[in-house]
Amino acid sequence: MRPYESDRQAVSAVEKVNLGGVDQYLLIQAADITKPVLLLLHGGPSMPLPGVSAKGQDYTIVTNTTKLIENFVVVFWDQRGTGKSYSRHIAPESMTIAQFIEDANELTDYLIARFHHEKIFLVGHSWGTIIGLTLAQRNSHKYYSYTGFSQIVNWTKNDELSLSWMKQEALRRGNHRALKQLTALGHAPLNQSFAQWATLRKWQRNFNTLIYTDEFIKHPGMWSIMKALLRSETYTLRDIYNSFIAGFRLVYTLSFIRELEHYCFEESVLSIDIPVTFIHGKYDYHVHGSLVESFNKQLIANNKQLIWAHNSGHSFHPEDTIANERYLIAQLSYMT
Numbered sequence: 041m042r043p044y045e046s047d048r049q050a051v052s053a054v055e056k057v058n059l060g061g062v063d064q065y066l067l068i069q070a071a072d073i074t075k076p077v078l079l080l081l082h083g084g085p086s087m088p089l090p091g092v093s094a095k096g097q098d099y100t101i102v103t104n105t106t107k108l109i110e111n112f113v114v115v116f117w118d119q120r121g122t123g124k125s126y127s128r129h130i131a132p133e134s135m136t137i138a139q140f141i142e143d144a145n146e147l148t149d150y151l152i153a154r155f156h157h158e159k160i161f162l163v164g165h166s167w168g169t170i171i172g173l174t175l176a177q178r179n180s181h182k183y184y185s186y187t188g189f190s191q192i193v194n195w196t197k198n199d200e201l202s203l204s205w206m207k208q209e210a211l212r213r214g215n216h217r218a219l220k221q222l223t224a225l226g227h228a229p230l231n232q233s234f235a236q237w238a239t240l241r242k243w244q245r246n247f248n249t250l251i252y253t254d255e256f257i258k259h260p261g262m263w264s265i266m267k268a269l270l271r272s273e274t275y276t277l278r279d280i281y282n283s284f285i286a287g288f289r290l291v292y293t294l295s296f297i298r299e300l301e302h303y304c305f306e307e308s309v310l311s312i313d314i315p316v317t318f319i320h321g322k323y324d325y326h327v328h329g330s331l332v333e334s335f336n337k338q339l340i341a342n343n344k345q346l347i348w349a350h351n352s353g354h355s356f357h358p359e360d361t362i363a364n365e366r367y368l369i370a371q372l373s374y375m376t
Contacts, residue, residue, distance in 0.1 A: 049073055051113070054092055054124070054274050057150055059143040060134070065124040066147075067092045067274070069105070070113040076184070076375065077151050077160040078112040078368065081119075081144060081168030083190070086287040088123040089265065091116050093272040093279070101265055101355040102165045102189050104365040111369045113155055117147060121290045123275070126282035135291045137170065137299050144171050148182050161371060165189040166327060166354065170303055176316065177309050184374045185315040185343075189364070190324060190354050193331040195300040199228035199240060201328040202249070206240075209247050218243050231298045244326060252323035252353030259357050306331075311340035315374050318345075319364060321352030343374075 049072045056063050080102065082091045090100035094116050098106050108114050118125040120143055121135055151160055162183045164172025169188040176186035192198065203222060210219040221239055230237045244250070253259045269280050318336055320329045329348075336346040347367065351357035356364060 052095065054095065057147070059146045059150075060120065060139055062120050062125070062127065062130055062134070062143075064120055064143065064147075065092050065118045067095050067116040068113065069095070069109045069116075071110045073113055073155065075111060075113050076372065077115060077155050077157055078108070079115045079117070079144075079148065079151060079160055079162055081117070081162075081164040081172050082122075083166030083168050084122060085119060085140070085167055085291045086122050086283055087167070088118045088283055089269075091118045091122070092124050093269050093275040096271075096273045097268050099268075099358055099361055102163075102361065102364060103356075103368060104358075104361050106365075108365050108368060111372065112161065115147075115151060117144075119143065121287045123279050123283045123287070126279075126287045126290070128286070130290065132290060132293065135293070135296060137296070137303065141171050141174050144175055145179060148175070148179070152182065159184045161185055161187075161368070163187045163189065163368065164191075166192065170300075173305055173309060174303075176314060177312050180313040183314055185317070185371050186312070187317045187319065187368065187371070188332075189319050189356070190321065190327045191318045191332050191335075192303075192327055193306055193335045194304045196229045196304075197331060198328055199230055201330070202240060202244060202325070203228065205325050205328075206243050206247055206249075210243075213247075218246070229298075229301045231294070231301065234292070234294055234297070237294075237297050247325075248353075249324075249326040250354045252321065252325075252351075252357075257323075257351050257357065259351075259353070259355070262355070265355065306335050306338065309339070313342065315343035315371070316341045316345075317347065317367070317371075319347045319349060319367065321349045321354055321356060321360070323353045326354035 051073050052069045055066050082088050094100050098104050121130055162172055169191045207222050251259045269275055318332050320332050349360035352360045
């Protein structure tokens with residue numbers, strides 16, 4: 041038990057809320073429920089880290105939580121079809137980006153009303169940044185600030201950069217099978233079949249684009265992250281299955297993959313009326329930082345910055361998650 045859990049103003053609970061007609065689950069944690077609300081949108085889809093399973097965990101792949109919970113009402117959300125929010129009754133045709141965005145918008149309104157605030161803080165990681173940046177532009181009046189960890193800017197351009205990087209990596213490793221399969225994919229967008237799209241993801245996984253490690257930088261690794269799910273107070277084996285197998289099958293259809301191509305933020309998001317920060321792993325070869333750097337330069341915002349996490353790839357190194365936590369707390373200054 042954490043120290044704050046005995047405080048009568050504290051909360052550490054998993055709760056159900058209906059968003060877009062589907063029951064979905066939240067982890068709400070705070071030392072003091074009167075603090076500002078911070079909503080974090082997880083990656084994936086179907087990768088609820090951090091999500092409801094983060095209960096009892098300090099380190100997540102994005103931020104630490106101990107001090108965060110002392111300063112905010114922290115809300116982690118298992119998005120529709122993922123983890124505890126999976127249901128076999130969810131209509132496949134509802135698994136659209138537009139619906140994820142509307143679910144998050146409804147959740148924002150729910151949190152504002154429940155905790156009696158005019159605005160909340162908004163954070164996204166990876167896939168969650170597509171939802172987050174869209175909301176930050178459309179509904180800036182609902183948010184104090186937006187932070188994008190591993191921000192996705194243009195899915196198709198990112199796939200093209202990933203293809204180029206992995207071909208070079210295949211050559212460096214002498215992996216002729218990988219080079220042959222990657223060359224056969226042609227050029228992005230990879231939207232001809234699910235198999236074409238999945239081949240790129242297979243080699244991203246095999247070439248460890250999610251996690252960076254070298255002789256000096258040692259990341260605990262994906263298995264360590266997965267063990268957190270197994271040790272979670274609130275997750276069952278069924279929830280894990282629903283995230284990575286049943287939920288994956290539900291969301292990753294060819295129509296969803298093709299929908300991703302339409303989100304080109306360097307064309308659709310020219311300005312935002314709230315402070316915006318991008319925090320990106322220096323060694324992120326999964327979501328390429330060069331696109332974020334270019335986007336940050338052109339974006340018009342009343343306060344913007346790009347911060348490089350110098351020990352991290354796509355999943356943040358524990359040293360950088362400590363810094364990320366400190367940064368999020370520093371954003372409280374935007375309330376004044």
